[in-house]
Amino acid sequence: MKQSQLSQKANxxxxSLTIIYFAMLMGPIIFLFLVLFLKLSGGQIITDKFSSSYGVMVxxxxxxxxxxxxxxxxxxxxxxxxxMNIGEKLNAYQTSVIINLAFIEGAVLFSIVVFFLTSQVYFLLFTLVLIMIFLTIKPTRQRAIKDLKINSEQMAKASF
Known part of the structure; x- marks a missing residue:
């Protein structure tokens, strides 16, 4: 295969990894906006007390x-x-990224559900912190090169 075709496969x-990342990010954000809409339309957001048992769980x-x-x-x-194969390395890397993102996404969804159940605005802070963590672990080509300890030439020659 030509060099440009191999490079295109890596691109x-x-x-596709970026699309997966944004899809996993947008799910909880859309759910958050839906829950906020429901809570704000009902006027049920509580700001003066904090449920410590739910707080500990979240x-x-x-x-x-x-x-x-x-x-x-x-x-x-x-x-x-x-x-040994760069393609296998990248596929394993994709799996590891998805698992990491899924763990954080689960925690985000849990904190949104607790906010929905309790109407306590403090649980939105957990949600925002978790979303910020999610944003910091966006998979990039440079991060993959660094984490997998490969160089740019190997990445360009990746075969899938």
Missing amino acids: DFFK FLISFISVNGGRYLYKRLVLQAQSK
């Missing part, structure tokens, strides 16, 4: 999800580094 890989699930996703991501990337 297509990262385009904090623990958020903490475990963020750190668990990061741990699995690192383990899967280490396994991907040992693969």
Whole structure:
């Protein structure tokens, strides 16, 4: 295969990974806006009290999800580094990114549901923090090169 075709395959890989990332990001954001619309139209948002039992649950699930996703991501990337074929490395990298994002997405959705159930605005803060964490782990070509410990020439020669 020609060099430009191989490079195009790597570009297509990262385009599809970016689409997956934004799809996983937009799901909770759309759900958040739907819940906010429902709560604001009913005038039921509470700002003066905080449910500590729900707060502990949301904090623990958020903490475990963020750190668990990061741990699995690192383990899967280490396994991907040992693969010989660049295409296999990138496919394993895609899996590790999706798992990491899914863990955070689950915590975001949980905090939105708790906000929906309790109407306490404090749970929106957990949601916003988790979304900010989600935004910081956007998969990029440079991050893949760094995490997989490959160089740009190898990336250009990637075969899938």
